[in-house]
Amino acid sequence: MSHPPNHDLVELGRAEFYSRARSFRYAFDGWWFVLRTQHNAWIHGLVSVAVFIVAFWLRLPRRDWAVLILTVMVVWMAEFMNTAVEAVVDMAMPDPHPLAKIAKDVAAAAVLLGAIGAVIIGLLLMGPPLWEKLTAIS
Numbered sequence: 001m002s003h004p005p006n007h008d009l010v011e012l013g014r015a016e017f018y019s020r021a022r023s024f025r026y027a028f029d030g031w032w033f034v035l036r037t038q039h040n041a042w043i044h045g046l047v048s049v050a051v052f053i054v055a056f057w058l059r060l061p062r063r064d065w066a067v068l069i070l071t072v073m074v075v076w077m078a079e080f081m082n083t084a085v086e087a088v089v090d091m092a093m094p095d096p097h098p099l100a101k102i103a104k105d106v107a108a109a110a111v112l113l114g115a116i117g118a119v120i121i122g123l124l125l126m127g128p129p130l131w132e133k134l135t136a137i138s
Helices: 005-037 039-058 062-092 098-137
Strands: none
Touching: 005 039, 005 062, 039 062, 039 098, 062 098
């Protein structure tokens, strides 16, 4: 029994869809791993939520929201990459090694740099309107 020619295209499309779905599942597995195992991720999460609540309260313009979202995203991406580097280094070098330490320290420094930048950007964007709101209340 032969299938119509477009049957192969349908099967190809179905296989591609399931492949993409698996990719999303793997990404969410990684996200969940970071949340479960990295204590700083919970700090990032709480700060992210607090920043978004304050930004909403301040009624920041869309452009400021875009900058805040990008800034928060950079910190989260740095945290995810730091976790990935730590896992790969631990797998490759189970015993302490100076180069393994450097790799982990540099990855951690990337998170710190992103967090410092995020604080500065947050203060630049939200500081003036927050100050204005708080002084208007008193």
